[in-house]
Amino acid sequence: MLKKLRLKFSxxxxxxxxxxxxxxxxxxxxxxxxxxxxxxxxxIPKSRLSWAIWLTALGYLVMIGYDILxxxxxxxSLSWNKIALTNFISSAFSNTIGFALLTGSxxxxxxxxxxxxxxxxxxxxxxxANFTFWLGMFAVAGCLFLLNPLKIPTQLHLPFATVRPxxxxxxxxVAIYLLGSILIKQPLIIRGQEFRFPSFKISLVQxxxxxxxxxxxxxxxxxxxxxxxxLSYLDFLGIYLLAMFAGVVSNVPGGLGVFETIILLILSSxxxxxxxxxxxxxxxxxxxxxxxxxxxxxxxxxxIRLRSANFKNISxx
Numbered sequence: 001m002l003k004k005l006r007l008k009f010s011x012x013x014x015x016x017x018x019x020x021x022x023x024x025x026x027x028x029x030x031x032x033x034x035x036x037x038x039x040x041x042x043x044i045p046k047s048r049l050s051w052a053i054w055l056t057a058l059g060y061l062v063m064i065g066y067d068i069l070x071x072x073x074x075x076x077s078l079s080w081n082k083i084a085l086t087n088f089i090s091s092a093f094s095n096t097i098g099f100a101l102l103t104g105s106x107x108x109x110x111x112x113x114x115x116x117x118x119x120x121x122x123x124x125x126x127x128x129a130n131f132t133f134w135l136g137m138f139a140v141a142g143c144l145f146l147l148n149p150l151k152i153p154t155q156l157h158l159p160f161a162t163v164r165p166x167x168x169x170x171x172x173x174v175a176i177y178l179l180g181s182i183l184i185k186q187p188l189i190i191r192g193q194e195f196r197f198p199s200f201k202i203s204l205v206q207x208x209x210x211x212x213x214x215x216x217x218x219x220x221x222x223x224x225x226x227x228x229x230x231l232s233y234l235d236f237l238g239i240y241l242l243a244m245f246a247g248v249v250s251n252v253p254g255g256l257g258v259f260e261t262i263i264l265l266i267l268s269s270x271x272x273x274x275x276x277x278x279x280x281x282x283x284x285x286x287x288x289x290x291x292x293x294x295x296x297x298x299x300x301x302x303x304i305r306l307r308s309a310n311f312k313n314i315s316x317x
Contacts, residue, residue, distance in 0.1 A: 043278075044224050044278065044279070044282055045227075048223050048224050048227075049223075049224065049282065049286065052221075052224050052283070052286045053286055053290070055216055055219050055220045055223060056286050059216035059287075060091060062212050062213045063087055063213055064080075064083065064087045064088065065209040066087060066129040066133070066209065066210070067086065067125060068080065069205055069209065070124070070125035070126075070129050071083065071125060073128050073198050074128075076117065078115065082111070082115055085298065086107065086112060088291075088294075088298070089107055089299050090103070090104040090107040090108050091104065091291075092291040092292045092295035093292065093295060094107075096288040096289065096292045105126050107299075108122055108125065108126055111302075112125070128198075131177075131206070132206045132209065133210055133213075134210075135177065135203075135206050135210050136206075136207060136210020136211040137170075137244075137245060137248075138170035138171070138173050138174045139170070139171075139174050140214050140215065140237070140241060141163075141167065141214075142168070142169075142170030142171035143167070143171070144234070144237060144241065145162075145167025145170065145241075145242075146164055146171065148235065149167070150238045153262070153265040153266060163238070163242055166242075174207070178203055178204075180197045181198055181200045181202075181203040182200050184197050185197075214244075217240075218236065220287045221236075221240060221279065221280070221283040221287075222237075222240075224279045224282040224283055225271075225276075226279070229267075229270055231267075231270060239262075239266050239267070243258075243260075243263050244259060247259035247262075260277070260280050264277070
C-alpha cells in the first residue's frame with residue numbers, strides 16, 4: 001500500500017513539474033509563432049547536424065563502458081557484443097522515456113537473464129551503472145560550478161545566487177566515494193542490501209567514463225546552437241549540466257520541459273527563444289529519438305530471432 005502511494009506521489013509530482021515547465025516555456029515563447037521556430041530549425045546547417053549525429057554515436061558508444069565496467073566490478077564475464085547490445089537498447093529507452101530504474105533495468109533483466117546472468121549479478125550491474133552515471137555528473141558539474149560559477153535564474157527560486165555551493169556539495173560526494181573505495185574494504189549493509197565499494201582504480205575509471213559521457217551529451221546540443229551565439233563550450237557545459245540535473249531529478253521523461261525551461265531562461269538574453277527552441281528540438285531528435293528508433297528496431301529483431309529459435313526447438317521435440 002505504501003509503495004503504491006509513493007509511486008502515485010512520484011508520478012503526480014513528475015506530471016506537475018511537466019505542466020509547470022510547459023507553462024513556463026509557453027510564457028517565454030508567447031511572442032513567437034511556430035513559423036519562427038520552423039524557420040530557425042531549417043536554418044541549422046547540415047554540417048552541424050552531422051556533427052551532432054556523430055557525437056551522439058560516440059556518446060552511446062561510451063555508455064557501453066558503464067556495463068562493461070560493471071561486469072568487471074562483480075568479477076563476471078560476458079561477451080562485449082552482448083553487453084553493447086543490452087546497454088545501447090536500455091540507454092536509448094531510459095534516456096527518452098525516463099524512469100531509468102524501471103525502463104533500463106527491465107531491459108537489462110530481459111537480456112542478461114537470457115544469457116545466464118543471475119538476478120543478483122544483474123542487480124549489481126544496474127546499481128553500479130546508476131552510481132557511475134551520477135559520479136560523472138557530480139565530478140564535471142562540481143569542478144565547473146566551483147571554478148566558473150553560473151548565476152542561477154531568479155525564476156527558479158533556489159536558495160543560492162550561483163551554483164558554487166552546489167558544486168562544493170557535488171565534489172564532497174565524489175571525494176567521499178573515492179575515500180570509501182580506498183578505506184572501506186568490508187561490505188556495507190544498506191536497507192538489507194549488501195554494497196561493496198569498488199577498487200580505487202575502478203572508481204577513477206567510473207568517473208572518467210561518465211564524465212566523458214556528459215561532456216559528449218552537452219556537445220551534441222552545443223553543435224546545433226546558432227554559430228553566432230557568444231558562448232564558449234565550457235560556459236555552455238555548466239548551463240547544460242544544471243538543466244540536465246534538474247531534468248533528471250524531476251523524473252519527467254527525458255527531462256522534457258524542465259530541461260528546456262532552464263536553458264531558455266539562461267540563454268534567452270543571448271539569442272531569441274524561437275532559435276533556442278529549434279536547437280532544442282534538433283537536439284532531442286538527434287540525441288533521444290534517433291537512438292530510440294534504432295534501439296526499438298534492434299529490440300524487435302532480437303525478439304523475432306528469439307521466438308524463431310524457440311519455435312525451431314519446439315518443432316524438433
